[in-house]
Amino acid sequence: xxxxxxxxxxxxxxxxxxxxxxxxxxxxxxxxxxxxxxxxxxxxxxxxxxxxxxxxxxxxxxxxxxxxxxxxxxxxxxxxxxxxxxxxxxxxxxxxxxxxxxxxxxxxxxxxxxxxxxxxxxxxxxxxxxxxxxxxxxxxxxxxxxxxxxxxxxxxxxxxxxxxxxxxxxxxxxxxxxxxxxxxxxxxxxxxxxxxxxxxxxxxxxxxxxxxxxxxxxxxxxxxxxxxxxxxxxxxxxxxxxxxxxxxxxxxxxxxxxxxxxxxxxxxxxxxxxxxxxxxxxxxxxxxxxxxxxxxxxxxxxxxxxxxxxxxxxxxxxxxxxxxxxxxxxxxxxxxxxxxxxxxxxxxxxxxxxxxxxxxxxxxxxx
Amino acid sequence: xxxxxxxxxxxxxxxxxxxxxxxxxxxxxxxxxxxxxxxxxxxxxxxxxxxxxxxxxxxxxxxxxxxxxxxxxxxxxxxxxxxxxxxxxxxxxxxxxxxxxxxxxxxxxxxxxxxxxxxxxxxxxxxxxxxxxxxxxxxxxxxxxxxxxxxxxxxxxxxxxxxxxxxxxxxxxxxxxxxxxxxxxxxxxxxxxxxxxxxxxxxxxxxxxxxxxxxxxxxxxxxxxxxxxxxxxxxxxxxxxxxxxxxxxxxxxxxxxxxxxxxxxxxxxxxxxxxxxxxxxxxxxxxxxxxxxxxxxxxxxxxxxxxxxxxxxxxxxxxxxxxxxxxxxxxxxxxxxxxxxxxxxxxxxxxxxxxxxxxxxxxxxxxxxxxxxxxxxxxxxxxxxxxxxxxxxxxxxxxxxxxxxx
Numbered sequence: 072x073x074x075x076x077x078x079x080x081x082x083x084x085x086x087x088x089x090x091x092x093x094x095x096x097x098x099x100x101x102x103x104x105x106x107x108x109x110x111x112x113x114x115x116x117x118x119x120x121x122x123x124x125x126x127x128x129x130x131x132x133x134x135x136x137x138x139x140x141x142x143x144x145x146x147x148x149x150x151x152x153x154x155x156x157x158x159x160x161x162x163x164x165x166x167x168x169x170x171x172x173x174x175x176x177x178x179x180x181x182x183x184x185x186x187x188x189x190x191x192x193x194x195x196x197x198x199x200x201x202x203x204x205x206x207x208x209x210x211x212x213x214x215x216x217x218x219x220x221x222x223x224x225x226x227x228x229x230x231x232x233x234x235x236x237x238x239x240x241x242x243x244x245x246x247x248x249x250x251x252x253x254x255x256x257x258x259x260x261x262x263x264x265x266x267x268x269x270x271x272x273x274x275x276x277x278x279x280x281x282x283x284x285x286x287x288x289x290x291x292x293x294x295x296x297x298x299x300x301x302x303x304x305x306x307x308x309x310x311x312x313x314x315x316x317x318x319x320x321x322x323x324x325x326x327x328x329x330x331x332x333x334x335x336x337x338x339x340x341x342x343x344x345x346x347x348x349x350x351x352x353x354x355x356x357x358x359x360x361x362x363x364x365x366x367x368x369x370x371x372x373x374x375x376x377x378x379x380x381x382x383x384x385x386x387x388x389x390x391x392x393x394x395x396x397x398x399x400x401x402x403x404x405x406x407x408x409x410x411x412x413x414x415x416x417x418x419x420x421x422x423x424x425x426x427x428x429x430x431x432x433x434x435x436x437x438x
Numbered sequence: 439x440x441x442x443x444x445x446x447x448x449x450x451x452x453x454x455x456x457x458x459x460x461x462x463x464x465x466x467x468x469x470x471x472x473x474x475x476x477x478x479x480x481x482x483x484x485x486x487x488x489x490x491x492x493x494x495x496x497x498x499x500x501x502x503x504x505x506x507x508x509x510x511x512x513x514x515x516x517x518x519x520x521x522x523x524x525x526x527x528x529x530x531x532x533x534x535x536x537x538x539x540x541x542x543x544x545x546x547x548x549x550x551x552x553x554x555x556x557x558x559x560x561x562x563x564x565x566x567x568x569x570x571x572x573x574x575x576x577x578x579x580x581x582x583x584x585x586x587x588x589x590x591x592x593x594x595x596x597x598x599x600x601x602x603x604x605x606x607x608x609x610x611x612x613x614x615x616x617x618x619x620x621x622x623x624x625x626x627x628x629x630x631x632x633x634x635x636x637x638x639x640x641x642x643x644x645x646x647x648x649x650x651x652x653x654x655x656x657x658x659x660x661x662x663x664x665x666x667x668x669x670x671x672x673x674x675x676x677x678x679x680x681x682x683x684x685x686x687x688x689x690x691x692x693x694x695x696x697x698x699x700x701x702x703x704x705x706x707x708x709x710x711x712x713x714x715x716x717x718x719x720x721x722x723x724x725x726x727x728x729x730x731x732x733x734x735x736x737x738x739x740x741x742x743x744x745x746x747x748x749x750x751x752x753x754x755x756x757x758x759x760x761x762x763x764x765x766x767x768x769x770x771x772x773x774x775x776x777x778x779x780x781x782x783x784x785x786x787x788x789x790x791x792x793x794x795x796x797x798x799x800x801x802x803x804x805x806x807x808x809x810x811x812x813x814x815x816x817x818x819x820x821x822x823x824x825x826x827x828x829x830x831x832x833x834x835x836x837x838x839x840x841x842x843x844x
Binding site: 220226243245246248313318389391415417433434435436437 | 765806807808809810811812
């Protein structure tokens with residue numbers, strides 16, 4: 072193999088696929104990146120068998136071929152290359168690969184491309200497209216609510232489904248539920264899959280070109296995302312996602328309209344003195360005032376007061392400040408509604424004038 | 439040489455500085471006199487003035503947990519095998535002890551301490567360190583506080599305590615111990631050298647039989663002699679620990695009084711009266727131990743991820759086997775099934791002498807964080823909570839597993 076490419080394209084390609092490289096050394100070849108000439112592009116592939124990422128970058132192909140190069144070294148090397156024409160030459164006999172730039176070069180021992188597992192060929196049972204910015208926005212508003220604890224796998228993923236022709240994404244770690252709806256059309260109504268949170272995070276990282284479309288193809292246990300020059304294959308999480316509709320409260324006893332920015336800042340300050348671990352902050356809403364307080368016995372206490380607009384009963388409730396702030400940070404409206412049904416019932420955050428995002432947060436029982 | 443001199447200077451600087459700072463602290467150590475035995479004597483006048491020994495059965499492998507002062511006259515000591523105690527004092531009154539009662543009394547005493555300072559570090563049910571630095575304006579000097587507490591324990595609880603007052607934990611504990619029972623000893627900063635010099639090296643915190651024997655080998659018997667040893671010698675012979683010894687021998691101890699001692703693990707173990715080979719009996723005992731561990735975890739509001747099984751075989755070979763759970767727990771069943779699986783995996787061809795289970799890698803529970811979609815666990819939590827409630831209300835044994843019925 073012999074190709075010529077620009078440093079920027081090479082760095083870009085390596086960085087896109089690098090996150091799929093296996094961190095566990097179960098199969099040595101999986102710690103590498105497969106590079107292969109295809110027409111006048113170079114295709115880079117990495118996988119840890121849970122997720123696979125493929126990316127094509129424009130190159131000048133002088134001689135066709137393929138090789139697997141160690142991802143860690145390849146990543147470190149290409150990032151430090153000078154901004155010049157880069158030549159990659161592989162000896163297809165022993166897979167020794169030279170990366171040449173100007174008068175200098177690296178020589179890396181590669182592995183045979185044939186040993187690299189093929190990404191599964193996803194033949195669409197179902198497929199549809201969605202605007203990249205729309206989909207990535209959904210991911211950003213929802214995926215943080217997935218659980219990091221692999222104890223109950225269902226909760227490490229987000230549900231992607233269709234309700235009345237709208238695309239719905241929901242995630243929960245049992246302490247909060249994030250729900251996002253996107254108005255799309257032409258989506259197959261049979262869709263109902265749980266996608267690992269990690270895969271969704273990767274999508275939002277690598278397919279962030281606003282104008283592109285993302286095409287999704289779904290099989291029984293895998294999902295393929297295709298964007299401009301990039302594709303990502305992820306396994307799906309098996310199981311039944313809990314009935315999130317059932318837990319969304321229908322009404323409220325107290326409804327508060329709060330300036331998002333003010334609430335974020337007050338909650339962030341109060342969180343500084345929230346006890347480690349559960350990060351409890353207390354909210355008290357009385358007339359048109361919201362008081363946020365926290366207390367760490369050894370250090371001291373914090374008290375914040377902001378003006379709000381309350382409809383309904385006065386109330387006191389305690390939340391984990393992280394759970395509250397996570398959602399406030401992805402809500403992009405100037406004001407939010409906080410709907411409450413008593414100190415031990417879930418609270419609901421909604422952007423003002425936007426029915427498409429609902430965030431349910433479970434309180435902390437304080438004695 | 440130069441370097442050593444420099445180091446010596448540096449250390450002397452540290453010594454002087456630490457002494458100055460430490461003499462500002464006011465630490466009280468309170469140790470209840472023959473606590474368990476005293477509680478029994480208090481509650482049963484017929485036991486007063488008689489040798490009372492609390493511990494396991496005399497025909498078993500149990501040890502003495504407390505001996506009244508009357509019993510100590512016969513040579514009975516804590517941690518002595520019960521059989522030996524019985525030989526020394528056959529006329530003694532042997533009781534199994536009622537830990538629930540002792541815990542309650544201990545709580546009553548702890549409440550008195552906390553009226554004077556929040557800095558209370560309980561070491562056991564019967565002893566605690568208190569830091570009363572800065573309480574003078576409120577309650578008087580450390581000496582006055584110590585006397586008041588001693589008096590109140592006597593009046594309100596009906597028990598005697600020995601009290602030591604000094605400027606650090608090491609000295610305070612020594613002071614409380616020196617005139618037991620019903621003692622009250624103050625060690626002022628100026629009296630430290632005199633107070634320590636004649637005491638045997640075994641009184642130094644952390645010096646056990648081994649180190650004592652080692653020091654005796656060098657002809658060193660009392661603390662005064664240790665205090666004359668240069669730091670370099672102690673460090674060379676005993677490593678980093680020698681350095682601690684250097685400071686302790688001079689009455690220097692920086693350890694703070696830490697309220698609510700942080701628990702690293704919660705465990706329970708038992709030694710069988712007769713070695714056991716029957717797996718079913720081992721599992722039954724394991725369940726019994728697990729219920730105790732689970733209950734203690736829940737009382738402390740802790741959850742743990744690692745379950746450790748401990749087995750000592752009849753030849754005294756001791757093994758531990760651990761498993762880590764995906765999710766921290768305080769539920770009896772989860773701990774039991776994990777420990778039972780570890781036990782099943784062991785080849786118990788040999789009879790077992792001791793069985794224990796411990797939960798570690800602790801963290802505080804969710805502290806009231808409410809969850810959704812937890813039906814399975816919620817049910818188990820509710821069940822466990824209900825059982826705990828019954829036990830709290832009606833006492834241990836009010837409800838138990840069918841398997842544990844005798």
